[in-house]
């Protein structure tokens with residue numbers, strides 16, 4: 001993948017963003033520089049444009065040696081640069097050309113000489129697809145900037161019909177609770193994919209990133225619909241986590257590698273536990289504590305809202321504290337407590353929770369087994385019934401009787417793990433695996449501030465602060481304490497691992513809702529894919 005664009009030494013836009021996006025989308029990144037730009041998250045200070053002959057030399061150096069699958073262009077800057085790139089494209093026509101017609105930066109600086117605008121409009125006609133923002137689309141069509149998505153799609157349709165080139169209409173510059181990317185062809189919109197709008201100033205370089213990732217996915221053989229869905233969901237996660245990078249004090253960049261890091265962690269052969277944690281046996285609770293890194297006094301570790309019941313559960317709580325702290329600090333839980341969580345994300349979460357509870361109930365029922373003490377059997381069996389009742393109630397009220405959503409990959413892997421632990425492993429392992437769903441929910445409920453009755457999620461939060469729920473959490477912790485104490489050292493080691501894995505699954509379960517995990521093509525897309533392929 002070759003990106004032809006300007007630079008950003010602060011790494012958020014231009015060739016730096018393109019490289020990060022190409023790598024994230026699964027491509028090999030190459031760059032030819034059109035302009036060297038002194039800029040940061042606050043804006044552009046100076047632009048140095050090397051002679052166009054030098055740009056041409058860079059392009060030739062690549063194509064003389066390397067087979068280029070796709071090209072993405074961003075800031076071209078000047079008329080001579082546009083001419084040099086055009087001449088190179090004539091001699092080396094790529095099968096995919098994505099043109100991001102960069103004219104003005106987010107910070108309002110011109111990145112294209114005014115006298116080169118007409119040439120840029122003409123240049124766009126060479127593309128497979130162009131990705132203008134709202135003002136750039138207006139310039140392409142010579143119309144005032146659109147104020148609604150409908151208007152933008154109309155403008156794009158007119159231009160696509162004239163040029164025969166597809167347009168991705170982006171609504172980042174409009175208002176509204178969602179941001180939609182729509183693929184428009186000469187006959188109008190073909191498909192669109194939306195994500196919730198993230199309230200953030202970390203949007204520097206989103207346009208560059210979208211175009212570079214889209215070009216890479218197309219080059220990898222994705223259909224246009226699949227490429228756009230992949231790019232939009234990946235970028236959504238990158239935008240949503242950009243602020244955590246804490247890069248610069250202006251309009252910060254997005255976190256291009258957030259998705260890769262998450263998948264890397266989830267895909268590790270021994271997910272989320274380091275090698276030392278894989279001990280074959282645990283003779284004492286102290287041994288479990290020794291495996292946990294020494295307490296970091298600077299790290300805020302939440303105390304348990306429901307206390308441990310003895311040495312084993314105390315050690316489990318301490319061992320799981322990294323996940324517990326990460327849950328309390330994750331964007332989903334913070335937004336839920338603050339009441340700022342987008343409705344769409346909450347509904348996604350609820351729908352998955354309902355699917356989760358159906359399988360969780362079966363895992364709990366499996367703990368009603370001969371090898372469990374009589375009191376524990378009654379408790380788990382009762383909890384299984386309650387989980388089913390809550391699921392039914394959720395469907396009736398919070399989900400308004402809607403048909404259950406399909407299970408997301410995250411929900412499936414968590415529940416597959418719970419079912420395997422409860423049905424196929426010794427009793428203590430199953431009991432430890434189901435514990436985080438009790439214990440960490442009581443924690444999440446207790447972490448919420450006292451909420452006003454008009455808090456949008458007051459009802460949900462109240463469920464987990466309910467004294468009856470806390471009572472059952474206390475009982476669950478007690479039964480796991482007893483099970484660990486009675487188990488053999490090797491079963492204890494497995495049980496501790498199961499508890500820690502379940503804690504990590506809990507974090508993934510919460511976080512998936514802000515990514516709006518794709519669980520199959522959106523209805524709008526189903527027909528569009530057929531049209532596009």
Ligand SMILES: Nc1ncnc2c1ncn2[C@@H]1O[C@H](COP(=O)(O)OP(=O)(O)OP(=O)(O)O)[C@@H](O)[C@H]1O
Nearest residue numbers: 106133170171172173179197198203205206207208
């Ligand atoms: N606040 C946001 N929340 C979620 N996604 C966003 C947000 N802002 C931008 N995006 C994503 O980034 C894409 C490009 O954003 P936008 O429409 O602002 O383009 P742009 O103006 O070319 O970007 P740039 O800021 O690089 O100039 C959007 O289509 C969307 O997928």
Ligand SMILES: Cc1ncc(COP(=O)(O)O)c(N)n1
Nearest residue numbers: 006007013014105106204205
């Ligand atoms: C080299 C270069 N290319 C493109 C942009 C636009 O990105 P943004 O509008 O997010 O500043 C930029 N700032 N710098």
